[in-house]
Amino acid sequence: KYWFVAFALFLGVNLRTNLIFLSAQPDCVAALFAVGGLCLWTERRDSLLRSACAIGLFVCAVLFKQTSAAFTLIPIVYVLIWKRGLQNLFASLIPAVSILVTLGIIRFIWPQVFHAMITVPGSIEVNYGHVPLISGYLIATFPIFLIALLAKRFSRDVTDERERWIWAAMTVLVPASIWTTCKSGGGYSSLLVGYLAMTALFVVKLDSILEWMAALRGWRSFLAASGLALAILFSFLVQVDRDLALLFLRCGDEKYDTAVDFARRTPDRVISPQDPTIAYRGAGYFGRSLFFELDAHAVNGNWPSELPESMQREVAEAKYVVQVRSYVPTPMFEQALVKDNFYPMDFVALRGSGYTLWTRRPE
Known part of the structure:
Protein backbone atom coordinates (compact mmCIF):
# COMPACT_ATOMS: atom_id res chain seq x y z
CA LYS A 1 0.00 0.00 0.00
CA PHE A 248 33.21 14.28 -1.96
CA LEU A 249 36.31 12.69 -0.46
CA ARG A 250 38.72 11.01 -2.83
CA CYS A 251 42.04 9.26 -2.73
CA GLY A 252 44.45 11.41 -4.69
CA ASP A 253 43.46 14.10 -7.20
CA GLU A 254 43.94 15.31 -10.77
CA LYS A 255 47.74 15.06 -10.40
CA TYR A 256 47.50 11.26 -10.63
CA ASP A 257 48.88 11.24 -14.19
CA THR A 258 51.83 13.38 -13.07
CA ALA A 259 52.70 10.85 -10.36
CA VAL A 260 52.44 8.01 -12.89
CA ASP A 261 54.64 9.92 -15.33
CA PHE A 262 57.34 10.37 -12.68
CA ALA A 263 57.34 6.63 -11.97
CA ARG A 264 57.63 6.01 -15.71
CA ARG A 265 60.60 8.35 -16.24
CA THR A 266 62.79 7.48 -13.26
CA PRO A 267 65.09 4.46 -13.60
CA ASP A 268 65.11 3.80 -9.84
CA ARG A 269 62.57 1.76 -7.90
CA VAL A 270 59.37 3.70 -7.18
CA ILE A 271 56.68 2.28 -4.90
CA SER A 272 53.22 3.59 -4.03
CA PRO A 273 51.72 1.33 -1.34
CA GLN A 274 48.65 3.50 -0.75
CA ASP A 275 47.79 3.29 -4.47
CA PRO A 276 49.82 0.50 -6.13
CA THR A 277 48.41 1.41 -9.55
CA ILE A 278 50.78 4.40 -9.75
CA ALA A 279 53.93 2.27 -9.69
CA TYR A 280 52.28 -0.40 -11.84
CA ARG A 281 51.14 1.96 -14.60
CA GLY A 282 54.33 3.98 -14.50
CA ALA A 283 57.03 1.34 -14.14
CA GLY A 284 55.24 -1.99 -14.42
CA TYR A 285 55.97 -2.73 -10.75
CA PHE A 286 53.08 -4.38 -8.95
CA GLY A 287 53.84 -3.71 -5.30
CA ARG A 288 52.06 -4.46 -2.07
CA SER A 289 48.94 -2.62 -0.97
CA LEU A 290 49.43 -0.83 2.34
CA PHE A 291 45.81 -1.31 3.40
CA PHE A 292 45.76 -5.01 2.51
CA GLU A 293 48.98 -5.58 4.43
CA LEU A 294 47.68 -3.73 7.49
CA ASP A 295 44.43 -5.71 7.37
CA ALA A 296 46.31 -9.00 7.03
CA HIS A 297 48.48 -8.24 10.08
CA ALA A 298 45.79 -6.74 12.32
CA VAL A 299 46.14 -7.20 16.07
CA ASN A 300 42.79 -7.75 17.83
CA GLY A 301 41.10 -6.10 14.88
CA ASN A 302 43.33 -3.01 14.98
CA TRP A 303 46.01 -2.10 12.51
CA PRO A 304 49.52 -2.67 13.86
CA SER A 305 51.43 0.33 15.18
CA GLU A 306 54.33 -0.48 12.83
CA LEU A 307 54.45 -1.57 9.21
CA PRO A 308 54.44 -5.35 8.69
CA GLU A 309 57.84 -6.84 7.90
CA SER A 310 56.90 -7.52 4.27
CA MET A 311 56.02 -3.85 3.82
CA GLN A 312 59.22 -2.72 5.54
CA ARG A 313 61.29 -4.83 3.11
CA GLU A 314 59.59 -3.22 0.14
CA VAL A 315 60.26 0.27 1.53
CA ALA A 316 63.90 -0.65 2.16
CA GLU A 317 64.36 -1.65 -1.50
CA ALA A 318 62.85 1.56 -2.90
CA LYS A 319 64.50 4.80 -3.93
CA TYR A 320 61.28 6.81 -4.19
CA VAL A 321 57.91 6.48 -2.44
CA VAL A 322 54.71 8.17 -3.60
CA GLN A 323 52.55 9.00 -0.59
CA VAL A 324 48.84 9.54 -1.24
CA ARG A 325 46.70 11.66 1.04
CA SER A 326 43.35 10.02 1.80
CA TYR A 327 40.68 10.11 4.50
CA VAL A 328 42.14 6.94 6.08
CA PRO A 329 45.04 7.97 8.35
CA THR A 330 48.12 5.74 8.24
CA PRO A 331 50.65 7.37 10.62
CA MET A 332 52.73 4.19 10.82
CA PHE A 333 53.53 4.55 7.11
CA GLU A 334 55.02 8.03 7.40
CA GLN A 335 56.86 7.02 10.56
CA ALA A 336 58.41 4.08 8.71
CA LEU A 337 59.57 6.36 5.89
CA VAL A 338 61.28 8.74 8.30
CA LYS A 339 62.84 5.84 10.17
CA ASP A 340 64.18 4.43 6.89
CA ASN A 341 65.92 7.73 6.09
CA PHE A 342 63.34 9.10 3.63
CA TYR A 343 62.32 12.74 3.41
CA PRO A 344 59.58 14.53 1.38
CA MET A 345 60.83 16.20 -1.82
CA ASP A 346 59.60 19.56 -3.03
CA PHE A 347 58.51 18.27 -6.43
CA VAL A 348 57.08 21.28 -8.27
CA ALA A 349 54.68 19.33 -10.49
CA LEU A 350 53.02 17.74 -7.43
CA ARG A 351 53.05 20.82 -5.22
CA GLY A 352 49.69 21.39 -3.52
CA SER A 353 48.29 18.04 -4.64
CA GLY A 354 47.28 14.93 -2.75
CA TYR A 355 50.59 13.28 -3.67
CA THR A 356 53.90 13.66 -1.88
CA LEU A 357 57.13 12.29 -3.31
CA TRP A 358 59.59 10.89 -0.77
CA THR A 359 63.19 10.03 -1.55
CA ARG A 360 65.98 8.46 0.40
CA ARG A 361 68.62 10.75 1.93
CA PRO A 362 72.12 10.32 0.51
CA GLU A 363 74.30 8.19 2.75
Whole structure:
Protein backbone atom coordinates (compact mmCIF):
# COMPACT_ATOMS: atom_id res chain seq x y z
CA LYS A 1 0.00 0.00 0.00
CA TYR A 2 2.79 2.40 0.88
CA TRP A 3 5.40 0.84 -1.38
CA PHE A 4 6.72 4.17 -2.68
CA VAL A 5 7.05 5.57 0.85
CA ALA A 6 8.70 2.33 1.97
CA PHE A 7 11.14 2.51 -0.94
CA ALA A 8 12.09 6.10 -0.07
CA LEU A 9 12.51 5.28 3.62
CA PHE A 10 14.65 2.21 3.00
CA LEU A 11 16.73 4.24 0.54
CA GLY A 12 17.17 6.84 3.28
CA VAL A 13 18.96 4.25 5.42
CA ASN A 14 21.91 4.92 3.11
CA LEU A 15 22.31 8.31 4.78
CA ARG A 16 22.64 6.71 8.23
CA THR A 17 25.24 4.11 7.24
CA ASN A 18 28.10 6.14 5.74
CA LEU A 19 26.59 5.88 2.25
CA ILE A 20 26.96 2.10 2.33
CA PHE A 21 24.75 1.72 -0.77
CA LEU A 22 27.38 3.63 -2.77
CA SER A 23 30.40 1.85 -1.30
CA ALA A 24 32.30 -1.08 -2.76
CA GLN A 25 31.63 -3.22 0.31
CA PRO A 26 29.88 -6.59 0.63
CA ASP A 27 27.40 -5.42 3.28
CA CYS A 28 24.59 -4.48 0.89
CA VAL A 29 24.88 -7.62 -1.23
CA ALA A 30 24.89 -9.73 1.92
CA ALA A 31 21.83 -7.90 3.26
CA LEU A 32 20.06 -8.36 -0.09
CA PHE A 33 20.66 -12.11 -0.09
CA ALA A 34 19.75 -12.43 3.59
CA VAL A 35 16.51 -10.44 3.28
CA GLY A 36 15.62 -12.43 0.16
CA GLY A 37 16.24 -15.67 2.01
CA LEU A 38 14.13 -14.50 4.94
CA CYS A 39 11.25 -13.50 2.64
CA LEU A 40 11.30 -16.89 0.94
CA TRP A 41 11.44 -18.67 4.29
CA THR A 42 8.45 -16.76 5.65
CA GLU A 43 6.41 -17.64 2.54
CA ARG A 44 7.63 -21.20 2.02
CA ARG A 45 4.33 -22.88 3.04
CA ASP A 46 5.92 -26.35 3.23
CA SER A 47 7.45 -25.87 -0.23
CA LEU A 48 10.77 -27.71 -0.47
CA LEU A 49 11.84 -25.54 -3.41
CA ARG A 50 11.31 -22.29 -1.53
CA SER A 51 13.01 -23.69 1.55
CA ALA A 52 16.02 -24.78 -0.51
CA CYS A 53 16.23 -21.40 -2.26
CA ALA A 54 15.97 -19.60 1.09
CA ILE A 55 18.81 -21.68 2.52
CA GLY A 56 20.87 -21.02 -0.61
CA LEU A 57 20.37 -17.27 -0.22
CA PHE A 58 21.30 -17.43 3.47
CA VAL A 59 24.52 -19.26 2.57
CA CYS A 60 25.35 -16.71 -0.13
CA ALA A 61 24.79 -13.90 2.37
CA VAL A 62 27.18 -15.46 4.88
CA LEU A 63 29.82 -15.95 2.18
CA PHE A 64 29.68 -12.21 1.50
CA LYS A 65 29.41 -11.08 5.14
CA GLN A 66 29.81 -13.51 8.01
CA THR A 67 27.61 -11.53 10.41
CA SER A 68 24.69 -12.17 8.03
CA ALA A 69 24.39 -15.50 9.82
CA ALA A 70 22.27 -13.56 12.34
CA PHE A 71 19.40 -13.68 9.83
CA THR A 72 19.19 -17.45 10.27
CA LEU A 73 18.33 -16.90 13.94
CA ILE A 74 15.19 -14.92 13.07
CA PRO A 75 13.05 -18.02 12.30
CA ILE A 76 14.07 -19.47 15.67
CA VAL A 77 13.13 -16.30 17.54
CA TYR A 78 9.87 -16.09 15.59
CA VAL A 79 8.89 -19.60 16.67
CA LEU A 80 9.90 -19.00 20.28
CA ILE A 81 7.82 -15.81 20.48
CA TRP A 82 4.80 -16.54 18.32
CA LYS A 83 4.47 -20.23 17.45
CA ARG A 84 5.95 -22.57 20.03
CA GLY A 85 5.87 -26.33 19.51
CA LEU A 86 8.78 -28.71 18.96
CA GLN A 87 7.93 -29.39 15.31
CA ASN A 88 8.01 -25.68 14.47
CA LEU A 89 11.19 -25.24 16.49
CA PHE A 90 13.02 -28.04 14.68
CA ALA A 91 12.00 -26.59 11.32
CA SER A 92 13.22 -23.14 12.34
CA LEU A 93 16.66 -24.57 13.12
CA ILE A 94 17.25 -25.65 9.52
CA PRO A 95 18.72 -22.33 8.22
CA ALA A 96 21.14 -21.99 11.15
CA VAL A 97 22.19 -25.64 10.93
CA SER A 98 22.72 -25.23 7.17
CA ILE A 99 25.14 -22.38 7.82
CA LEU A 100 27.04 -24.46 10.39
CA VAL A 101 27.27 -27.37 7.93
CA THR A 102 28.50 -25.03 5.18
CA LEU A 103 31.18 -23.58 7.43
CA GLY A 104 32.20 -27.09 8.50
CA ILE A 105 32.63 -28.12 4.86
CA ILE A 106 34.69 -25.00 4.16
CA ARG A 107 36.89 -25.71 7.16
CA PHE A 108 37.49 -29.27 5.95
CA ILE A 109 38.11 -28.46 2.27
CA TRP A 110 39.59 -24.93 2.44
CA PRO A 111 41.05 -24.37 5.93
CA GLN A 112 42.77 -21.17 4.77
CA VAL A 113 39.45 -19.72 3.64
CA PHE A 114 37.85 -20.70 6.95
CA HIS A 115 40.71 -19.00 8.78
CA ALA A 116 40.15 -15.77 6.83
CA MET A 117 36.35 -15.96 7.11
CA ILE A 118 35.87 -17.02 10.71
CA THR A 119 39.07 -17.22 12.75
CA VAL A 120 40.44 -13.79 11.89
CA PRO A 121 37.13 -11.87 12.28
CA GLY A 122 36.46 -13.85 15.45
CA SER A 123 39.67 -12.54 16.97
CA ILE A 124 38.60 -8.91 16.60
CA GLU A 125 38.15 -7.23 19.96
CA VAL A 126 34.64 -6.16 20.96
CA ASN A 127 34.43 -2.98 23.05
CA TYR A 128 31.43 -3.88 25.21
CA GLY A 129 31.79 -0.60 27.07
CA HIS A 130 30.50 1.14 23.92
CA VAL A 131 27.22 -0.82 23.90
CA PRO A 132 25.20 1.72 25.98
CA LEU A 133 26.50 4.63 23.91
CA ILE A 134 25.79 2.99 20.54
CA SER A 135 22.39 1.75 21.72
CA GLY A 136 21.42 5.21 22.90
CA TYR A 137 22.63 6.78 19.67
CA LEU A 138 20.73 4.26 17.54
CA ILE A 139 17.40 4.83 19.28
CA ALA A 140 17.64 8.52 20.17
CA THR A 141 18.61 9.62 16.65
CA PHE A 142 15.97 7.48 14.92
CA PRO A 143 12.67 8.91 16.19
CA ILE A 144 10.51 7.15 13.59
CA PHE A 145 11.26 3.95 15.50
CA LEU A 146 9.93 5.53 18.69
CA ILE A 147 6.84 6.68 16.79
CA ALA A 148 6.31 3.12 15.55
CA LEU A 149 6.58 1.84 19.13
CA LEU A 150 3.99 4.39 20.29
CA ALA A 151 1.71 3.40 17.42
CA LYS A 152 2.02 -0.22 18.49
CA ARG A 153 1.36 0.65 22.12
CA PHE A 154 -1.84 2.63 21.53
CA SER A 155 -3.17 0.87 18.43
CA ARG A 156 -5.90 -1.72 18.71
CA ASP A 157 -4.88 -3.43 15.48
CA VAL A 158 -4.21 -7.15 15.62
CA THR A 159 -0.56 -8.05 15.06
CA ASP A 160 -0.46 -9.64 11.61
CA GLU A 161 2.08 -12.09 10.22
CA ARG A 162 4.27 -9.39 8.66
CA GLU A 163 4.57 -7.51 11.90
CA ARG A 164 5.36 -10.67 13.84
CA TRP A 165 8.29 -11.41 11.57
CA ILE A 166 9.50 -7.82 11.87
CA TRP A 167 9.46 -8.03 15.67
CA ALA A 168 11.44 -11.26 15.46
CA ALA A 169 13.87 -9.60 13.04
CA MET A 170 14.36 -6.60 15.33
CA THR A 171 14.96 -8.89 18.30
CA VAL A 172 17.92 -10.36 16.43
CA LEU A 173 19.19 -7.67 14.07
CA VAL A 174 19.21 -4.61 16.33
CA PRO A 175 21.45 -6.24 18.99
CA ALA A 176 23.55 -7.83 16.23
CA SER A 177 24.13 -4.48 14.52
CA ILE A 178 25.06 -2.84 17.83
CA TRP A 179 27.49 -5.69 18.58
CA THR A 180 29.20 -5.43 15.18
CA THR A 181 29.47 -1.66 15.55
CA CYS A 182 31.20 -2.11 18.90
CA LYS A 183 33.82 -4.39 17.35
CA SER A 184 37.19 -2.79 16.84
CA GLY A 185 37.10 -1.06 13.46
CA GLY A 186 33.29 -1.02 13.37
CA GLY A 187 31.43 1.99 12.03
CA TYR A 188 27.98 3.34 11.27
CA SER A 189 27.73 1.04 8.25
CA SER A 190 27.52 -1.87 10.68
CA LEU A 191 24.11 -0.57 11.81
CA LEU A 192 22.61 -1.30 8.38
CA VAL A 193 20.50 -4.34 9.27
CA GLY A 194 19.30 -2.75 12.50
CA TYR A 195 18.06 0.32 10.63
CA LEU A 196 16.36 -1.89 8.03
CA ALA A 197 14.44 -3.77 10.73
CA MET A 198 13.38 -0.60 12.57
CA THR A 199 12.34 1.09 9.32
CA ALA A 200 10.26 -1.96 8.43
CA LEU A 201 8.35 -1.61 11.71
CA PHE A 202 7.61 2.04 10.94
CA VAL A 203 6.36 1.12 7.47
CA VAL A 204 3.91 -1.52 8.73
CA LYS A 205 2.60 0.88 11.39
CA LEU A 206 2.00 3.71 8.89
CA ASP A 207 -1.68 2.75 8.59
CA SER A 208 -2.22 3.17 12.32
CA ILE A 209 -0.23 6.41 12.40
CA LEU A 210 -2.10 7.98 9.47
CA GLU A 211 -5.50 6.86 10.80
CA TRP A 212 -4.71 8.54 14.10
CA MET A 213 -3.65 11.72 12.32
CA ALA A 214 -6.80 11.69 10.17
CA ALA A 215 -8.94 11.57 13.31
CA LEU A 216 -7.44 14.85 14.55
CA ARG A 217 -8.97 18.20 13.68
CA GLY A 218 -7.64 21.67 13.03
CA TRP A 219 -4.27 22.69 14.38
CA ARG A 220 -3.75 19.31 16.06
CA SER A 221 -3.73 17.60 12.67
CA PHE A 222 -1.26 20.16 11.33
CA LEU A 223 1.05 19.76 14.32
CA ALA A 224 0.93 15.97 14.08
CA ALA A 225 1.74 16.00 10.36
CA SER A 226 4.54 18.51 10.88
CA GLY A 227 5.97 16.47 13.75
CA LEU A 228 5.91 13.28 11.67
CA ALA A 229 7.64 15.02 8.77
CA LEU A 230 10.32 16.45 11.06
CA ALA A 231 10.85 13.05 12.68
CA ILE A 232 11.37 11.43 9.27
CA LEU A 233 13.77 14.15 8.15
CA PHE A 234 15.72 14.04 11.41
CA SER A 235 15.92 10.24 11.33
CA PHE A 236 17.68 10.20 7.99
CA LEU A 237 19.46 13.57 7.82
CA VAL A 238 20.91 13.81 11.32
CA GLN A 239 24.42 13.06 10.04
CA VAL A 240 24.13 14.50 6.54
CA ASP A 241 27.26 16.61 7.10
CA ARG A 242 29.29 13.41 7.51
CA ASP A 243 27.64 11.93 4.41
CA LEU A 244 28.53 14.95 2.29
CA ALA A 245 32.13 14.81 3.50
CA LEU A 246 32.36 11.14 2.53
CA LEU A 247 30.64 11.74 -0.79
CA PHE A 248 33.21 14.28 -1.96
CA LEU A 249 36.31 12.69 -0.46
CA ARG A 250 38.72 11.01 -2.83
CA CYS A 251 42.04 9.26 -2.73
CA GLY A 252 44.45 11.41 -4.69
CA ASP A 253 43.46 14.10 -7.20
CA GLU A 254 43.94 15.31 -10.77
CA LYS A 255 47.74 15.06 -10.40
CA TYR A 256 47.50 11.26 -10.63
CA ASP A 257 48.88 11.24 -14.19
CA THR A 258 51.83 13.38 -13.07
CA ALA A 259 52.70 10.85 -10.36
CA VAL A 260 52.44 8.01 -12.89
CA ASP A 261 54.64 9.92 -15.33
CA PHE A 262 57.34 10.37 -12.68
CA ALA A 263 57.34 6.63 -11.97
CA ARG A 264 57.63 6.01 -15.71
CA ARG A 265 60.60 8.35 -16.24
CA THR A 266 62.79 7.48 -13.26
CA PRO A 267 65.09 4.46 -13.60
CA ASP A 268 65.11 3.80 -9.84
CA ARG A 269 62.57 1.76 -7.90
CA VAL A 270 59.37 3.70 -7.18
CA ILE A 271 56.68 2.28 -4.90
CA SER A 272 53.22 3.59 -4.03
CA PRO A 273 51.72 1.33 -1.34
CA GLN A 274 48.65 3.50 -0.75
CA ASP A 275 47.79 3.29 -4.47
CA PRO A 276 49.82 0.50 -6.13
CA THR A 277 48.41 1.41 -9.55
CA ILE A 278 50.78 4.40 -9.75
CA ALA A 279 53.93 2.27 -9.69
CA TYR A 280 52.28 -0.40 -11.84
CA ARG A 281 51.14 1.96 -14.60
CA GLY A 282 54.33 3.98 -14.50
CA ALA A 283 57.03 1.34 -14.14
CA GLY A 284 55.24 -1.99 -14.42
CA TYR A 285 55.97 -2.73 -10.75
CA PHE A 286 53.08 -4.38 -8.95
CA GLY A 287 53.84 -3.71 -5.30
CA ARG A 288 52.06 -4.46 -2.07
CA SER A 289 48.94 -2.62 -0.97
CA LEU A 290 49.43 -0.83 2.34
CA PHE A 291 45.81 -1.31 3.40
CA PHE A 292 45.76 -5.01 2.51
CA GLU A 293 48.98 -5.58 4.43
CA LEU A 294 47.68 -3.73 7.49
CA ASP A 295 44.43 -5.71 7.37
CA ALA A 296 46.31 -9.00 7.03
CA HIS A 297 48.48 -8.24 10.08
CA ALA A 298 45.79 -6.74 12.32
CA VAL A 299 46.14 -7.20 16.07
CA ASN A 300 42.79 -7.75 17.83
CA GLY A 301 41.10 -6.10 14.88
CA ASN A 302 43.33 -3.01 14.98
CA TRP A 303 46.01 -2.10 12.51
CA PRO A 304 49.52 -2.67 13.86
CA SER A 305 51.43 0.33 15.18
CA GLU A 306 54.33 -0.48 12.83
CA LEU A 307 54.45 -1.57 9.21
CA PRO A 308 54.44 -5.35 8.69
CA GLU A 309 57.84 -6.84 7.90
CA SER A 310 56.90 -7.52 4.27
CA MET A 311 56.02 -3.85 3.82
CA GLN A 312 59.22 -2.72 5.54
CA ARG A 313 61.29 -4.83 3.11
CA GLU A 314 59.59 -3.22 0.14
CA VAL A 315 60.26 0.27 1.53
CA ALA A 316 63.90 -0.65 2.16
CA GLU A 317 64.36 -1.65 -1.50
CA ALA A 318 62.85 1.56 -2.90
CA LYS A 319 64.50 4.80 -3.93
CA TYR A 320 61.28 6.81 -4.19
CA VAL A 321 57.91 6.48 -2.44
CA VAL A 322 54.71 8.17 -3.60
CA GLN A 323 52.55 9.00 -0.59
CA VAL A 324 48.84 9.54 -1.24
CA ARG A 325 46.70 11.66 1.04
CA SER A 326 43.35 10.02 1.80
CA TYR A 327 40.68 10.11 4.50
CA VAL A 328 42.14 6.94 6.08
CA PRO A 329 45.04 7.97 8.35
CA THR A 330 48.12 5.74 8.24
CA PRO A 331 50.65 7.37 10.62
CA MET A 332 52.73 4.19 10.82
CA PHE A 333 53.53 4.55 7.11
CA GLU A 334 55.02 8.03 7.40
CA GLN A 335 56.86 7.02 10.56
CA ALA A 336 58.41 4.08 8.71
CA LEU A 337 59.57 6.36 5.89
CA VAL A 338 61.28 8.74 8.30
CA LYS A 339 62.84 5.84 10.17
CA ASP A 340 64.18 4.43 6.89
CA ASN A 341 65.92 7.73 6.09
CA PHE A 342 63.34 9.10 3.63
CA TYR A 343 62.32 12.74 3.41
CA PRO A 344 59.58 14.53 1.38
CA MET A 345 60.83 16.20 -1.82
CA ASP A 346 59.60 19.56 -3.03
CA PHE A 347 58.51 18.27 -6.43
CA VAL A 348 57.08 21.28 -8.27
CA ALA A 349 54.68 19.33 -10.49
CA LEU A 350 53.02 17.74 -7.43
CA ARG A 351 53.05 20.82 -5.22
CA GLY A 352 49.69 21.39 -3.52
CA SER A 353 48.29 18.04 -4.64
CA GLY A 354 47.28 14.93 -2.75
CA TYR A 355 50.59 13.28 -3.67
CA THR A 356 53.90 13.66 -1.88
CA LEU A 357 57.13 12.29 -3.31
CA TRP A 358 59.59 10.89 -0.77
CA THR A 359 63.19 10.03 -1.55
CA ARG A 360 65.98 8.46 0.40
CA ARG A 361 68.62 10.75 1.93
CA PRO A 362 72.12 10.32 0.51
CA GLU A 363 74.30 8.19 2.75
